[in-house]
Amino acid sequence: MSNNEIVTESGILRLSDAIWAKARYRAKIIAPIADKDIVSKVLAIEATKKLNVSERTIYNLVRQWRESGGSITSLVSKGSNGGKGGSRLTLSIEALISDTIADTYLSRQKLSIASLVRVIKERCYKSNIKPPDVVILFRTVNMRQY
Secondary structure, eight states: OTTTTOOOOOOOOOOOOOHHHHHHHHHHHHHHTTSSOOOHHHHHHHHHHTTTTHHHHHHHHHHHHHTTTOOOOSSOOOOOSSOSSSOOSSSHHHHHHHIIIIHHHHHHOOHHHHHHOOOOOOOHHOOOOOOOOOOHHHHHHHHHOO
């Protein structure tokens, strides 16, 4: 590798020892299951008890293990995607929404929420960001107290 090449880091170097230990434990349980051609319901249920996750999660972990070629990093928990009442929007869209609200909605001549949503979508398109669904935008604006 030359000195000019850039190596990108995917975040795994910053994982704590506890997260690595959990991923290694998951690998110890998932690897033997993933080696089988068919994952039986009995095996999946046994694994749910050991890992304290849902049966669906076991099947997802097996798929991730297989797709990664047996990489422990594939079993690192991805964290919550917002959950009930939490935001699932990316930071760039959150920032765009906040800026648009500050620029247009919180002015003396307050736009309707429908107009605000149109402006947000326009700004998303101009920034080459896929805009969230209109319903999500309405909920996001309505959840904020102005």
